[in-house]
Structures are given as C-alpha cells and as structure tokens.
Amino acid sequence: MCGITGIYAFNEVGRFNMINLSGATDKISSRGPDSKGMFTEYNVGLGHRRLSIIDTSSDGNQPMHDDSGRFTIIFNGEIYNYRELRAGLERLGVTFQSNSDTEVLLKLFIREKKDCLGKLNGFFSFAIFDKEENSLFIARDRIGIKPLLYYHDEDKLIFGSEMKSILAYGIEKEIDYTSLYQYLQFNYIIAPATILKGVKKLLPGHFMMIKGKQVQIEKYYQVAYNRNALNPNNLSYEQQKQQLIDKLEKSVKKRLVADVPLGAFLSGGIDSSVITALASRHVEKLNTFSIGYKDEPFFDETKYANLVAKKFDTNHTVFSLSNQDLYEHLFDILDYIDEPFADSSAIPVYILSKHTREIATVALSGDGADEMFSGYNKHSASLRVAKGGTAAQLVKGALPLWNILPKSRNNAVGNKIRQLQRFAIGMRLSNKERYWRWAQFTSESEAFNVLNKSSKEQLDQDDFKQKKLEILKYINGNGDINDVLYTDMHLVLTNDMLTKVDLMSMANSLEIRVPFLDHELVDFAFSLPQSSKINENMRKRILQDSFRDILPPELYNRPKHGFEIPLLKWFRSELRSLIEHDLLRDQFIQEQNIFDGEEIKKLKKKLFSSNPGDIHARIWGLIVFQWWWKKNMA
Known part of the structure; x- marks a missing residue:
C-alpha cells in the first residue's frame, strides 16, 4: 500500500511544473511513511511513498525499473495472485530481483501491456513509463478500492492518489458548481467529477494511455450483471450458499498474505464476523479490533464482537471511546480531507484505524457486503414498495401527518416518524426518482435554494441532469432489488464507502483489505436472484444463511444499530x-x-x-x- 503521483509534460511550460514533484510526493507521506522515491526523464516525473507490506526490504522500493531500464513503475495496492503470476512468468524465462508483487506487475505488463489487467486479482492504481515510446500507462482496479485523480490541460497531465498531491503542482483552482450541487445533496462528490474544474477521477475498471499529446481513456472491466439471465447455472439455493462460502473463503485466504502484522475489524455485525470466522481458520490468534461507545450504550455492539472473538479465539482489542474522544479527532479529520466529504461515520473509522495501526499494518474489513447482498434499510423499503399492500398505502396516505409531526434522529419516536416520511415520499415517486431521493440527504430543490444567485448561474443544470441519468440507467421499471444494488455499487460504494475507508485508513498509514470485493465474488453475487438476497423477513439472506451454523446465534434476530455520531x-x-x-x-x-x-x-x-x-x-x-x-x- 502506497501513494503515487506524477506528471507528463506536453511542452516546456509543462516541464516547468516538474519542480513540484518532490513536494507533491511529500503531500501523500501518510500513505507511505517507510520510504520516498522519485524518477525523472525529461518530460516525465514519477513520485512514490511506500508503506511496506510485501517484501519489506529495499528491493521493493519504488520507482522500480526493469532490467533494461526501459520501463519504470510506481504502484499503489496489492496483487494477491502475484505468486501464481510470477511462477507463470518464470516458466517463460523471466527472472526476478525481488520478492515483491510490484516487480511481478511490471514484468507482466512488459509482456502483455494492457491485457495484463485481466489477469490481476487485487486492488491498485499504478503508472508505468515506457522510455522508448515516451508513453505513460495508468490504471485503476476493477471496483475502485484505490483512488486515482488527474488534472489535464494543454501543457501537462498530472496524477496522484489524493487531491492534495495534485494541488501541490500549483494548478488553477476553480469550483465546479455542478459538483457542489451534487455534494449538497449527497455529502460526497460523484466520480468522475471532483470539487474542482479540471481535476477528475479515473473511474474504476479504467485505464489511461498518454503518448505525445494524446490522452486515451478506456474501460477494461464492468461488474457482470444481466437482470434477464440471473442464476445462469440453475443452482439451487443450497448450491448458491456453498459457492458463496467457497468463493469468500478463497478471497479471505488470498488477503492474508503479508510480511507485516495483520488483523481484522470486528464490529459484531454479520459481515465482519464472517470475515473473522474465515480468517481465523488460517491465522492462529488473529488480531481483531472493535470500537465501543462509552456514552452511547444503545449503539455499543462490543458484546456481539466479544462473542465472535471468543468463539474463534482471536486476540481481541476493544477501543472504548467517549463522545469527547470522537470530538478530539474532529479537526484532524477536517484537516486531512482534501475534497469535501461529509460522511460523519468517517470519524469512528479514523479512530479505529489510528488505534489499529499501533498493533497491525494491515486489517481486513467487511465493506461491500451491504451493497452486494442487500443490507440497508432502503433495500427493505424498496421491496415493500414493490410488493405494495394496505400497510404501505396507509403510510403513503399519511404523508401530510408525517410532514407536521416532529422528527429527529435523537430519539426513537422522532426517528421512526422521519423514516415513515421518507418512505411515504418515496412511494409517490418513480423507481428511478425514488432511488435518487433515498440516496440523498437533501433534495434537489433544497440544495438549489441554499446556493446564491451567482452560484446558481454557474451551475450547469443540463450537465447535472445528464450525470443523474447516467447513474440511474441501471434502475428498471420492475423494481428488482438487484437493480438497486447494482446502482449502489456504482454510486454509494465507490464514492462514499470506499472513499471513506481509503481516506481514514491512509491518514493513519493502515492498509485495509476488503474480501467481499474480490471481483470473482462480486460477479457471482450479481448472478444471484433477488430472492436469494432479501425477502420480507431478512436482508442479506444468503450471507446470513450460509454462515448460520458457525456464527454465534446471538448475532441473528437482533436489531441492527448503526452508530450515530x-x-x-x-x-x-x-x-x-x-x-x-x-x-x-x-x-x-x-x-x-x-x-x-x-x-x-x-x-x-x-x-x-x-x-x-x-x-x-x-x-x-x-x-x-x-x-x-x-x-x-x-
């Protein structure tokens, strides 16, 4: 796990910006505190900060060159199948100077160029410079676990793991008001846009080729999903469960490869408990980490985490926090965020990462399961809307009442009224508009009204509408929850959940690995029918049923208490x-x-x-x- 940045200059004006390479590399030092490396070749500069995970010797330092000196790589991430890839290359006569996955990636690219991407199992963003062709190849992993931002003008292309490294090159900063309008609705900004005009995010499953003044971006992967051909192998539910168990255990096992201390986040929920159960089969006395909330006993789930830790004999650590502990980290988080991002659950993730880093350098997490297997309240609500019925119609008809009753997240009654109001509003909308509204914190009209006249004039409504249509294109008219989940993968998971985990873990030099997001498992999940994932009584049905026999029974049939900052x-x-x-x-x-x-x-x-x-x-x-x-x- 590392941080990368670089510049490809198109002319002498662009080359002048290479003086900022060292400063831009330093800006992402928390992503790689173990070493700093830079490479320059006339119009190209590459910077790297290393967090040593695999082959912690200096042999794994970057930028890394091939034997001929023609190719140079900077790499952020992990390639979990690098040993198999290396063995295949060695059979072809390729030799290696290190034990790192970076060198395997470099030499695989040399032989196969862009086709190497289809063979990689892992998460990454990387750049490879070809000195002979004076070209630069940049790629991002399939799901978007690792970030990659870039700035492109007539003089240069700049890229980096974080916005702060892009800004270090002294680029012109101009607010993108369409992005601001989105941000006011969602509390995050939707890729490929950023808060600044000119700065973009390379989308998941895409690569970029720069040569001369030509910049070409292509897609190499998309999550496999065909709503008209689900469960193509006609697997029974029992067979589906067995495949899920096999694929998830395989994914967990691959993510246990490290030359540094490793552990797992354990919240006490189903997702992290499953990951802990599987990892403990392969790691004796697995380190596990939980957060407890001293001042908020209703939200404290450490009791359930302790049950899981005891059952699987993990080396469990609970970080018991007060509200004051949370508050004391608030300004550190605000200072670290280099683009507006207001998911408040980032605060406990930051603190959990900070404390975990004192013991381990790598941690597994259960992220991704909610988006793939239907874990959110809005998924249950969407199912209720699709099925209709008298109760749903009564809630819808009572919207005028919900509108006037007091609503608050701070007490059970006020929160229930708030939820009933959102459900009633959603029932009156089309499938697409309902999804959009339930994904928002703030409606379009409310977000628009908070902008002043000048800002509204700079907002491109047509651009916003086009982006909205692009996001909602997967939502079909029949109300299948898989459409909602597939849209969540592209909107919520990438722009909110993975951004949060990456930012807060990297602020503390901690690598987070997400077994649920192995691309083979993701593709399998989206081959499953809605009925395997959710029904009137259960969310994440197949995930819960698959591991019911090995998890503590207390984890089932209890309310899910998401912590409220x-x-x-x-x-x-x-x-x-x-x-x-x-x-x-x-x-x-x-x-x-x-x-x-x-x-x-x-x-x-x-x-x-x-x-x-x-x-x-x-x-x-x-x-x-x-x-x-x-x-x-x-």
Missing part, C-alpha cells in the same frame, strides 16, 4: 461558536459569495429548534465544505 449535540455545544461566529457567520457567507445568506440563517434556526429533523447532516456537509474552502480557496 452525536453531531447535533456538538452543534449545540462545542461547535456552536464555530458555526455561528466562523464557518456559517452571516458576514463570512456574504463575503464568500457562494451560499444564500437567508437560507443559511433558516438552516441555523432549524438546527437550534426543537424539531431539527435531518438538519445535522446538512449542517455537517456545510461545515466540511467551509473548512475545506477556507484551507484551499480563501
């Missing part, structure tokens, strides 16, 4: 001054000239009222943006 409490106490006298201060909003001052006043009034509803998520999104803006744009 006490944002509202902070906003009304510790952060009140920051909101009222700094980031959302009336005079600052006016001088900044992005947001509508009157709308911001309304939001602040609602925040401090007795009926805040979902306002805390909108306020948090504004705080994150304002902090980023003051740091990068003011």
